[in-house]
Amino acid sequence: MPLGRRMLVGFLAAAAPDLDFVVGYVGPVEYLLHHRGVTHSLVLLPLWAYLLARLAALAWRDRPWRAGLGIIGMALAIHIAGDWITSFGTVVFAPFSDARHGIGTTFIIDPWFTGIILAGLAAGAFLRGSRAPAIAGLAVLCGYVAFQGWQKQHAIDWGVEQARAAGIREPVVTAEPRPVSPFNWMVIVRDGERVRFSFVNLLRSEPVAAGPEDGFIHRLDAAYLPLAMAKWVHTTRFGTTEADRSIAREAWSQPRFSFFRWFAAEPVLLRVERGNPSTCAWFQDLRFHTPGRNSWPFRYGMCREDGGVWRTFQLVGENSRVPVR
16 A cells, blocks of 8 residues: 555554544534544454455455554554543443543643654654654653653652541542643542542742733633642532532432433532532532633532432533533
8 A cells, every 4th residue: 555545544544433423413422432442442443454454455445454454443543542641531331331441641631742743744744764753752752651651650659648647547639630731630639438639840949920811721721820829629429518429429329320420530519509409519520620621511419309200411601501301
């Protein structure tokens, strides 16, 4: 297969798993349930590679389908690996397991990660016929992800130290990557139903100032403080009062809310609303709580009127609720 065609086939195959975005048109719950599902499965990778190779053979009839099988398989695998390193989670063993796996070293949009790929492609364009740019680019990319993994462990170790200094004997500590820099992390400490989190930069010794006139990227980056100046935000799984906990627990346990219980790796109560006539319990997943943004995705809750049936809603913005299912 000619080089240009292999590049095109590889590019299309690498993008193919994300065709599952169409489930988002069915509804937001379907998106959570099925995005990064069967199309991202390592178990089903041979099947998808075979089907795409057959399609490539139909498009270019001068080569047998086996000619594109290897490049297509590698393209699918690199896509799955690229999603696996993020925090969203990938159902790599579908259809035999619906467990979401992700090592959470890399933010979903990482300019350094993208820059390494673009640099490798640019070098390859100048050094045609040489494999060196591709090999070097892949090596640097893997090294960068390994470096991020090291930083994540650093953030977790710091979180454990902080938790024990606060008197928490058996803390459960996680760290989520955040945008702009591999040194920006959200450290989450769980102590039973009590949760605290902090946005930190592992390298800084001084905070970064940002005002309304600064750009979006700068404002995103400025939210992460040096470790010595870290601030903790305290929240809970179900609320701080017995009244809130009673409502939140009942809403959380509803069968129609099972999709969010399955999806959310770091769930916390956003708030309980007691209105006339509606009562709502809203939850969010801290993995997607990013300072500097105007709104956060994947906030869901259950509402009922006058003690009636609980119904599922998505929270859009801060106050707009959209019914789902």
